[in-house]
Amino acid sequence: xxxxxxNATDPARVPAPSDTLAFHRALPGYQATPLVRAKELAGGRPxxxxxxxxxxxxxxxxxxxxxxxxxRQVGVATPFNDKVVELITSVPPGTLKPDPKNLDPLVAxxxx
Numbered sequence: 408x409x410x411x412x413x414n415a416t417d418p419a420r421v422p423a424p425s426d427t428l429a430f431h432r433a434l435p436g437y438q439a440t441p442l443v444r445a446k447e448l449a450g451g452r453p454x455x456x457x458x459x460x461x462x463x464x465x466x467x468x469x470x471x472x473x474x475x476x477x478x479r480q481v482g483v484a485t486p487f488n489d490k491v492v493e494l495i496t497s498v499p500p501g502t503l504k505p506d507p508k509n510l511d512p513l514v515a516x517x518x519x
Contacts, residue, residue, distance in 0.1 A: 431517045458507060462502075463499030463500060464500040467492060467496075468496060471488040474488040475488045490513055491513070494512060494513075
């Protein structure tokens with residue numbers, strides 16, 4: 408039995424070290440690092456995008472609105488969170504279509 412890979416009795420079934428993710432998953436005590444976990448989830452859609460695509464109300468008012476409110480209470484500016492809330496609440500739920508141009512107002516706020 409191969410000690411490096413648990414339950415690996417057939418060498419043909421042991422992932423090659425060049426297949427890094429599969430190799431590490433096979434190791435005892437494997438825990439995904441944030442980077443590895445991100446690679447595992449690649450291609451997924453953030454919940455905000457899923458909500459917009461399905462025409463549902465988003466959680467922006469709750470999450471970004473909370474950050475904005477907390478910032479106001481302690482005197483910390485939160486211009487990007489404020490703008491995200493403004494942009495999402497300026498259109499009725501179900502009318503915003505996914506488009507990179509929706510980010511233009513935020514991109515315009517970035518330092519040049």
